[in-house]
Amino acid sequence: MFKRTLAWIDQRFPLTHFVKDTAEYGTPRNLSYWWNFGSLAGVVLVLQLVTGIFLAMHYKADIATAFDSIQHIMRDVNYGWLLRYMHSTGASAFFAIIYIHMARTLFYGSYRAPRELLWWTGQGLLLLLMATAFMGYLLPWGQMSYWGAAVITNLFRATPFFGEQVVHWLRGDFQVGDATLTRFYALHFLFPFIIVGAVLVHLIALHTVKSSNPSGLELKQKDIIPFHPYFTIKDLVGVGAYLMVFSVFVFFVPNTLIEAANNIPANPMQTPAHIVPEWYFLPFYAILRSVPDLAGGVVAMGLSVLIFAALPYLDRSRISGGAVYRPVYRAMFFVFLVNMVVLGYVGAVPPTDRTIIIGQVATLVYFGTFLFLPFVSKKEEAFLIKRGLPPAVMDSLK
Amino acid sequence: MSGKDNVVNPERRNFLGTVTTVAGVGGAAVAAWPFVNSMNPSGDVLSNATTEVDLKNIPEGGMHTVAWQGKPVFILHRNAEEIKKMQELSTIEPVADEKRVQDPKWLVVVGICTHLGCVPNRAENGWKCACHGSQYDDSGRVTHGPAPHNLEVPPYKFVSADKIVIG
Amino acid sequence: MKKHFLLPLLLSMFSSFALANEAELVLDQTKIPTDKASVLRGAEQVATVCGACHGLKYIQYRNLLELGVPKETVDAWRGDKPLNTAMQPQMAPADAQAAFGVVPPDLSLMAIAREGREHYLYSYLMGYKANEKGEIENRIFTVTKMPDILGISGAADDKQREEIGAKAKDITAFLNWAADPHGEDRKNLGIYVMIYLFIMTILLILWKKQIWRKVDEMGPV
The missing domain is CATH 1.20.810.10 (Cytochrome Bc1 Complex; Chain C)
Incomplete structure (x- = not known):
């Protein structure tokens, strides 16, 4: 009965195929x-x-x-x-x-x-x-x-x-x-x-x-x-x-x-x-406040969210994976993370001369990470290849 | 079973699996209750479940409509003549008048036609439903169809000689 | 070069923390009781004293019955108002406006509506003090129009201070309940939920280990 019902559905809708496809989806172990x-x-x-x-x-x-x-x-x-x-x-x-x-x-x-x-x-x-x-x-x-x-x-x-x-x-x-x-x-x-x-x-x-x-x-x-x-x-x-x-x-x-x-x-x-905005908007809010101009602030804030989309092109290293084999990239990642927390803090406190300066520095670090990535990733690649990488990684470069 | 136990097709129907599945499904079922229950009448709605009515202001022969759980309730102050007339049993669903009242002077009925739920209008010697023409007498008993039943008598009690609580 | 730049930055961050703290009000962090007796005593204070000017529009008399205030007491407080009416101030808002220049705020959410929450409320009630000119001031909310009802500014000795403090705690305890009447139920239910989820997670971890046995035996990729 069940089999017949399933066959009836499968003729009209790829149910079994769909379930199988999802269940058997090959996943790295x-x-x-x-x-x-x-x-x-x-x-x-x-x-x-x-x-x-x-x-x-x-x-x-x-x-x-x-x-x-x-x-x-x-x-x-x-x-x-x-x-x-x-x-x-x-x-x-x-x-x-x-x-x-x-x-x-x-x-x-x-x-x-x-x-x-x-x-x-x-x-x-x-x-x-x-x-x-x-x-x-x-x-x-x-x-x-x-x-x-x-x-x-x-x-x-x-x-x-x-x-x-x-x-x-x-x-x-x-x-x-x-x-x-x-x-x-x-x-x-x-x-x-x-x-x-x-x-x-x-x-x-x-x-x-x-x-x-x-x-x-x-x-x-x-x-x-x-x-x-x-x-x-x-x-x-x-x-x-x-x-x-x-x-x-x-x-x-x-x-x-x-x-x-x-x-x-x-x-x-x-x-x-x-x-204060909800905590999840704080870093972006801090970037907004760091630019002393309405339009500029809005553009900076919008850009801070959208710039992630450019990453596949900004990261020019041919070494596969992310931070695993790349110490400089790893360092940049953690600096970025800490910088995010700093921005969050700046977004949460009332603006004072000090927090504004901190916010502006953190904003520069934020965008700087993205802007320098193309050069840094390329330089890092050359350095790592010269220094030597595990054979599997070297193979993937060919 | 053990022969089939490999990476592609691991053994997984066993005691631990059954316990976990049952516990998970049970937990999910319990977790559904708050969602279902949130659709039940809320605390403020339930607090309106009873209505107090002061009978002092209703003159003899007069009728008041009060809201009880959002429904209209007719309270009719009947005079001696009307009470006497209601002792006859010539209605579609014959129920003795004394079974429908606690004090013969006061008739308390839910003002919703038992046919399709319209609110009947007060007419001479009873009520008439404008929707489909059902008629009720001064005891709220149906005298003329299509309504199948008499008007419902809600639960109420006299808390003093001239005050009732419905519900 | 880099060092010279980082150090002042770090220093300025720390000092800005200090600055922020200085500007803030120091609230009395006394623990607010949560026991039923305190809450009920607080209910009495709020209904009979605060209730002269303040209402609690989200608390109806029926809620006080649910809290455990005796029926006779609730009946005395509500007079001839039905059980499902909100606690209104005894003084009409317009009269209060005329007398104080401001309508006394509703207290339903007062315990959670100020930065510092219950501690703000307690500190405020206890915050009255005579200044050099002999005027009574509130250090927490300086422009308040509310007089020092509990009389903390005129407390003669520590014993009296303590009594007034106890009243303020009771009031805060009751208003905590008023702001979050299901708080108690929520925590009780939460304990069961946590126990269930803990067991469930353990079961899932065990089952996961069992299913993954063959894969785990394969070692790293």
């Missing part, structure tokens, strides 16, 4: 746990979608009732507090996972040919995620929600000639208002589904070029094992560990991720003393 974060991001995406849809059943996108409806969810809806804390914590978790996923890609050079499209679709996903998170943050209609949206929409004033019009068009109002809230809600609902679609594209690209691996070399056929059951179970171990960390936040310290000022309803007449 030496992937470390750093390769878990992709599937983890998928799990978080699903959790965000599910909690979001259940929250949407109770949330009201109207400036008169939005704040109250969140309190209604937190107090009166059965397990509403759980849904909301899962969703608010999940947003941070999503970025944490994506940033680790990206750091792994940078460290192991997983963005390099032939994985450029995989990397670029990932870039697109990051932008979509940022947009979704930003719009979702307005929905509670607290002080931070309001002023965050006010500041970010104001960035579009930097648009040449039509700055004012573009800002008003985005808001549907002169200030962030009812129209803004309602459209952000509509788009915050829509974007996750676009993300799901983009994830599918990302996965198709992955299945075409296959996973990179920590050795930095192409593996022999005997070292390629089927995805199922090996990586289904390994990914599940990661999910278990992740859910423990996630639950500590959700059940014990959920408010650490919610700014105190966001527990005050939005007040367009009064800006909080110190507005």
Whole structure:
């Protein structure tokens, strides 16, 4: 019976083929746990979608009732507090996972040919995620929600000639208002589904070029094992560990991720003393503030996110893999990471003369890393070849 | 089994696997409950589950409609003549009037037509539903179809001589 | 060259930390109690004292019953208002505006709505002090219009200070509950979730080891 049903479906839809293709997807057997974060991001995406849809059943996108409806969810809806804390914590978790996923890609050079499209679709996903998170943050209609949206929409004033019009068009109002809230809600609902679609594209690209691996070399056929059951179970171990960390936040310290000022309803007449974006935007926010010019700051901030896309061309070394055989690249990676933390710190504190200087230096280091990469990678390659590399790596150069 | 245990096709149906699968599926099922339960009536809705009605303001022969759990409830202050008339049992679903009231002076019924859920209008000697023409008498009993049943009597109790709590 | 540049940078980073700390208010980090008795005493204070001017629009009288305030007490506080009405201030907002020049803020979320959260609230309540001119000031929120209700500025000795401090802690404990009424349930549920996830993760690790046995035997690539 089952076989006949399956045969009936397979004639009309490649179900067996699809399942087999996914299950037998050849995966390098030496992937470390750093390769878990992709599937983890998928799990978080699903959790965000599910909690979001259940929250949407109770949330009201109207400036008169939005704040109250969140309190209604937190107090009166059965397990509403759980849904909301899962969703608010999940947003941070999503970025944490994506940033680790990206750091792994940078460290192991997983963005390099032939994985450029995989990397670029990932870039697109990051932008979509940022947009979704930003719009979702307005929905509670607290002080931070309001002023965050006010500041970010104001960035579009930097648009040449039509700055004012573009800002008003985005808001549907002169200030962030009812129209803004309602459209952000509509788009915050829509974007996750676009993300799901983009994830599918990302996965198709992955299945075409296959996973990179920590050795930095192409593996022999005997070292390629089927995805199922090996990586289904390994990914599940990661999910278990992740859910423990996630639950500590959700059940014990959920408010650490919610700014105190966001527990005050939005007040367009009064800006909080110190507005900070969510932690995941801090480095980019610091870059924005480091440029003493509106348009320049906006361009620098946009560039700081988009410049990652150029990496496959900026990294000109022919030595395969990322940091494994390349000490200079490795050093640059860690400098970049530390610099990111410095930028985050600068973005979090109120601007003073000192922090502005630090921010500007860190911004230069940030872009400098990208700008010097072509020269550094080429010089490093020459140096390493002269010094000698393991035979397998030398072979891959030919 | 052990013969098949190799890298390409490893052995995996065993005790440990079964325990883990059962524990995982069980946990997922339990985790689904908060989501399902979030769709049930919330605390503030449940707190509206009872309605207090002060009967002092309803004159004899007068009717008040109050909301109880979002539904209209008719409270009819009947006079002696109406009470007497209601002792007859000529309705489609014959139920004695005294079984439908706690105090014969006060009729409390849910004002939703048992046919398709419209709210009947007050008419002479009862109610008439504008949707499909059902008629009810002053005891809320259906006297003319298509409604199949009498108007529902909600649970209520007198907390004092002139105050009732519905629900 | 590089060294000369890095050192001042590092130094300036550390000193900016110090600077930021200096500018900040020093909050009293006294531990706020979480036991039921404190919360209930705080409920009494808030309903009878704070309630004169402040409302709690997200707390209805029925919530106080859920918290464990006795029915008679709740009935006394609510008068003839139904159980599902929010706790309104006894003084009309317009009268308060006329008397104080500002509408007293709602207290539902007060415990989590200021930087420093519960510690801010406690420090604020305890922060009144007479200045050189003999005027009562609040060191935490200098422009506050609220008088020193608990009387900390006039405390005669340590014993009285302690009594007032205990009241302030109770009030903060209650407002912590008001801001997050499911906090207790959440933590209790969280313990079970953590235990389950811990066992589940152990099981998954064991199963993973079993499935990967043959692969692990192959050694490094």
